[in-house]
Structures are given as structure tokens and as C-alpha cells.
Amino acid sequence: MLLAIIRVTFWEGLRNKAIYGISLLAGLMMAFTVVLSGMIMRDVGKVATDLTLSTTTFAALxxxxxxxxxxxxxxxERKTVYLAMSRSISRSRYVVARFLGLGLLQTLVLALLLMAxxxxxxxxxxxxxxxxxTVSFLMVAVAHLFVLIQMLxxxxxxxxxxxxxxSPFxxxxxxTITWLIGSSTQEVKQMLESTDAVQIALxxxxxxxxxxxLFPNFALFDLKAIAAHGLAVNLPKLGISLVYGLGYSVAVLSLAIILFKRKELV
Structure with a gap:
């Protein structure tokens, strides 16, 4: 039953019409990267890498x-969860199966975006x-892996x-708000800690x-600068970021399971 829900979630995601619109948008943005590169004629590799990784992050988001x-x-909302509950599957296994199905979908999407x-x-x-x-294609692939961690x-x-x-809305x-806050808090905090920062109210x-x-630090998974500009790779930091992302996901999913067990479905 667990594998069945994972499979249903994966195919349900693939059948969503939004996938085709997102794919078209990503394709157009990749094509725009080629066009824009011809207008710059300076540090073309860096610009193209930054744009392709930005496209990947945006499409995956x-x-x-x-x-x-x-x-x-x-x-x-539609009470279709009753169907799964009637098959004697626990609520925790149901949530995990849905998450794994979404993770499988994201993995496929990121693999296609990496190829593109x-x-x-x-x-x-x-x-x-x-x-x-000089652009490290290996780091481009690693950057896609960390985008996947973000999206998981x-x-x-x-x-x-x-x-x-x-409601779904x-x-x-x-x-969306969590993504925006989590993507910007590190930069804002660094600005506050800089010696020449503008004084801000306590x-x-x-x-x-x-x-x-409080919010997840999504900036830890952003490797665009490293991949595009050939910066030195800090392997221990990447390892910590990987553990942080997976550990945070497990913690959040565990909390979701606890809430789902207490949730009234009537």
C-alpha cells in the first residue's frame, strides 16, 4: 500500500497540467540564456551558469x-484521504508515502533540468x-543536487x-512566505553584523x-556563485548543509505526522 501511494502521488503530479506550463517556461528561459550570452561577450560562462541555475531553482520552486x-x-479538503485510511494504512505511513512520491517527482524534474x-x-x-x-560542470551538477534538497x-x-x-491557498x-524569508534572512543578518551597517532599531x-x-536557511543550498565563479569548495560546509537540509526535513515531516494523527477528518 505504501508503494501504491508513492506511485499514485508521482503520477498525479506528472498529470498535473501545471507541469507542462512550468516545463515550457523553463525551456524558454534556457533559450533566453543562449540569446543573452550572445549579447554579453564577456564572462559568458559565468552568466550562463548563473542563469541556468536560477532557472532550475525557479522551475523547481x-x-x-x-x-x-x-x-x-x-x-x-475533499476527504479523499478516507480512501487511503480505509485500506488500513496508518496516518504516518500515508504522510511519508506522499512525501516520498513528491520527492520522486522532484528528483525527476531536477534530473531533466540538469540535462537542460x-x-x-x-x-x-x-x-x-x-x-x-572556466566553468565546473561537476559543480553545476552538485548545485542541482542542493536545489533538490531545498525542494524536499x-x-x-x-x-x-x-x-x-x-485550504490549499x-x-x-x-x-511562499517561508521560502522568501528563508532565502533572505542570512543576507540580512550578515548586513546587520557588518561594521558599517546602518543602525536599526533593537x-x-x-x-x-x-x-x-526559526526559519530554514535556504541560502545554505544556493551554490550558484560557487559554480559560476569557480570559488573554492568547502566540502565540510557542503556536508553540514546536506545534513542540515535532510535533518530539517525529517523534523518537519515528523511534526506533520504528529499533527495529522491528531487531526479530525470528519
């Missing part, structure tokens, strides 16, 4: 927001060899929010620091 968050939220990114970069390199510079964590959060939200808003500073420690 859209998959979570417009495909992932609707699956479990609509199950609860590498193809785009190879095309740009062939067209503008003299201006391409965000999917776990969307499942958690669906347990407390009254509320889940969508909570997930309550505002406390709120920013609280948000930094």
Missing part, C-alpha cells in the same frame, strides 16, 4: 507551489568558446502547513535574528 502543495491539501542546464551550457560554450571561461525541505514544510491550514501562501534586529534561527 513552481513545481512545489503549484503541484506539490495541492496533493495532500486537496486530499484533506548542461545542454545549454555546452551549446553556449561551443558558440562562444573564446569568451566562455520545502515540500515537507508544505505538508506541515497543509495540516494546519484551512493558505498552504500556498505559508509555503526590536527589528531581534525579529530578524529570530527569523534567522
Amino acid at each position: 513552481l513545481v512545489v507551489l503549484f503541484v506539490g502543495i495541492t496533493i495532500l491539501a486537496r486530499d484533506i 542546464s548542461l545542454s545549454t551550457l555546452l551549446l553556449v560554450k561551443q558558440m562562444y568558446t573564446s569568451y566562455f571561461g 525541505l520545502l515540500s515537507a514544510l508544505s505538508i506541515l502547513f497543509s495540516m494546519v491550514a484551512s 493558505v498552504t500556498f501562501m505559508l509555503t 526590536p527589528t534586529t531581534l525579529i530578524i535574528k529570530l527569523a534567522y534561527y
